[in-house]
Amino acid sequence: MPELPEVETVRRGLQPVMEGQRIASVETRRHNLRFPFQKDFVGRLEGQTIVGMGRRAKLLMAELSSGDVLLMHLGMSGSFRVVKHAAATSPGHFHHERSADRAHDHVVFHMASGAIVTFNDPRRFGYMKIVPHSELEAESFLRGLGPEPLSNSFDAAVLAAGCAGKKTSLKAALLDQRVVAGLGNIYVCEALFRAHLSPKRQASTLALRSGAPSDHARRLVDAIHTVLNLAIEAGGSSLRDHRQTTGELGYFQHSFRVYDREDEKCPTKGCKGTIKRFTQNGRSTFWCPTCQK
DNA sequence: CCGCGGGCCTGAGAGC
DNA sequence: TGCTCTCAGGCCCGCG
Numbered sequence: 536m537p538e539l540p541e542v543e544t545v546r547r548g549l550q551p552v553m554e555g556q557r558i559a560s561v562e563t564r565r566h567n568l569r570f571p572f573q574k575d576f577v578g579r580l581e582g583q584t585i586v587g588m589g590r591r592a593k594l595l596m597a598e599l600s601s602g603d604v605l606l607m608h609l610g611m612s613g614s615f616r617v618v619k620h621a622a623a624t625s626p627g628h629f630h631h632e633r634s635a636d637r638a639h640d641h642v643v644f645h646m647a648s649g650a651i652v653t654f655n656d657p658r659r660f661g662y663m664k665i666v667p668h669s670e671l672e673a674e675s676f677l678r679g680l681g682p683e684p685l686s687n688s689f690d691a692a693v694l695a696a697g698c699a700g701k702k703t704s705l706k707a708a709l710l711d712q713r714v715v716a717g718l719g720n721i722y723v724c725e726a727l728f729r730a731h732l733s734p735k736r737q738a739s740t741l742a743l744r745s746g747a748p749s750d751h752a753r754r755l756v757d758a759i760h761t762v763l764n765l766a767i768e769a770g771g772s773s774l775r776d777h778r779q780t781t782g783e784l785g786y787f788q789h790s791f792r793v794y795d796r797e798d799e800k801c802p803t804k805g806c807k808g809t810i811k812r813f814t815q816n817g818r819s820t821f822w823c824p825t826c827q828k
Numbered sequence: 829c830c831g832c833g834g835g836c837c838t839g840a841g842a843g844c
Numbered sequence: 845t846g847c848t849c850t851c852a853g854g855c856c857c858g859c860g
Contacts (some may be wrong), residue, residue, distance in 0.1 A: 658837045
């Protein structure tokens with residue numbers, strides 16, 4: 536499911552019910568997700584206040600008053616849901632507590648406010664890990680991540696430098712979280728389409744030209760910014776698993792220009808091409824061979 | 829450094 | 845209905 540826009544959508548949904556709130560209790564309903572829960576996982580959460588709910592790449596990061604940080608990754612099928620709001624703040628929005636007992640609800644957060652938040656993950660590729668704030672820099676899930684694509688630290692020069700010398704395809708480079716952090720298969724396809732760049736192009740062709748980033752790099756950065764911002768505004772893309780924390784679907788899938796649109800007419804004005812699909816690095820690439828060069 | 833295959837899991841959809 | 849097969853938004857490993 537989740538690439539940067541979906542994770543950001545989840546973060547924005549969790550923030551009002553978790554940030555500034557104390558965790559009363561936590562249930563783990565199995566011993567593992569992708570990895571076994573750490574020893575005393577629950578004990579390090581209960582009683583703590585969530586000072587901030589942040590995001591880095593596809594990771595949610597809940598900063599705790601203890602100085603620990605709870606890292607949460609949605610894997611392929613993970614989702615969070617606010618199943619009950621704080622009693623005092625939204626008395627009209629009671630949700631029956633049975634909604635906290637759907638299949639694959641693996642972790643349940645009971646906030647001191649009365650709010651209940653569940654983490655559901657059928658495939659269990661997701662994970663949670665508690666790391667002391669002072670050890671974040673050494674944390675393997677964070678170390679080596681490239682720039683945040685929507686931050687000031689990401690621009691055409693940075694992207695070009697990240698692609699320099701890479702013999703792999705441009706698509707593979709964009710999926711490499713060390714080059715830019717947070718893109719996945721959908722948004723890479725969509726950004727390449729919007730930039731009119733071929734997924735097959737060698738990544739190094741975006742490299743600096745006599746010290747300045749190429750127009751291609753500029754176009755691609757613009758396209759990445761545009762598609763991520765539009766997707767966040769739409770609450771992410773729901774192909775199967777992604778839900779907002781309210782349970783609503785995201786709706787950016789209706790705005791896909793190439794992803795999952797094999798055999799459709801290319802939406803580029805004046806282009807007579809047809810959207811094609813092929814396998815690249817073991818994953819489906821959707822593109823228009825006529826206008827992506 | 830790179831591509832590839834396999835693995836981790838479950839569920840949805842297609843075809844028979 | 846039900847079986848079998850393929851595929852899925854992520855990511856890691858080992859191999860050649």
